Amino acid sequence: MSVKRRLTDLFHIELPILLAPMAGAMDVALAIEVAKAGGLGSLPAAMLSADQLRAQVAAFRAAVDAPINLNFFAHTPPVPNNAREHAWREALKPYYAAYGIDPNAPVPTSNRAPFDDAFCAVVEEVKPGVVSFHFGLPEPSLVERGKAAGCTVIASATTVAEARWLEERGCDAIIAQGYEAGGHRGIFLTDDLATQVGTFALVPQVADAVKVPVIAAGGITDARGIVAALALGADGVQIGTAYLPSPESKILPPHRALLKAKTEETAVTNVMTGRPARGFINRVMRELGPISDLSPAFPLAGGALAPLHAKAQAQGSGDFSSMWAGQAAALAREMPAADLTRTLWSEAQALMARMAAR
Known part of the structure; x- marks a missing residue:
């Protein structure tokens, strides 16, 4: 199986592995280790102040020369x-x-804040390279400001309709989040949970529906999940639960x-x-x-x-x-995050080689 380079070229990373931004379960330490191993490190920003976010980005850049994905929520604040x-x-x-x-x-x-002008100003200031959104997208002007700052914009889709919606509004890649995934569902076009489907039913449909790269997320905790996602049309994977046992997580x-x-x-x-x-x-x-x-x-x-x-x-x-966790949590292994990133990819390569030799 040949590995497409669309995603690694888009993000300027070595491996098609993205760290899932897990608010409350991690900070910059985990992002640094994944980036050091060649994946895309992510920082969950929705529970941080602007100053805290600046400090974490500075710590990341002091430790590693790599792009970073800043993740934000795009929900509408509730009416009391x-x-x-x-x-x-x-x-x-x-x-x-x-x-x-x-x-x-x-x-x-509660301190979970949606992406707004203040957060956007931080993005324009620190120029992270990648900005991701959950629960849809913020208003178009904020998305355009992020792009003008040189950022690649990605977001989570839980249905094919959501994936098309995101592509139409300028997303450079789509995270196809299956029902197996730990943490918050990215669902935003409806609140009907009956619309939610598994990762390996969602990924090929999204890959067929959009032209931008697709990132598979949900239930991917070992090499078998990575290879399956790539075989179904994904350009890369987003992994969260597998990193939770690592010493760098904050659970x-x-x-x-x-x-x-x-x-x-x-x-x-x-x-x-x-x-x-x-x-x-x-x-x-x-x-x-x-x-x-x-x-x-x-x-x-x-x-x-x-x-x-x-x-x-x-x-x-x-x-x-x-205590967020995906359905494949039992497959997670306890090891340092950088070692895990390298191990997951080397095992995936070995599995693909064995499959090709059959």
């Missing part, structure tokens, strides 16, 4: 709904009581323990943040979800969970924590 948010607090009240938390205390503010102990135990139970849930996302099943997902009509709009659901998360984590529990 007092009745729904009150109902959510009422659903959580028994847990507050069990942990001795005042149920009438102010709800912490909390309960999350790391589930990965170490090769836990297979994941579900798509909206109770952690208000938008559907796949993660290891925890207590609140099991008892109130995984999909609940009570959950407020993204990202408000997470605010009321924050005090419970803090209390439970202090006791070594992930009962109220977002």
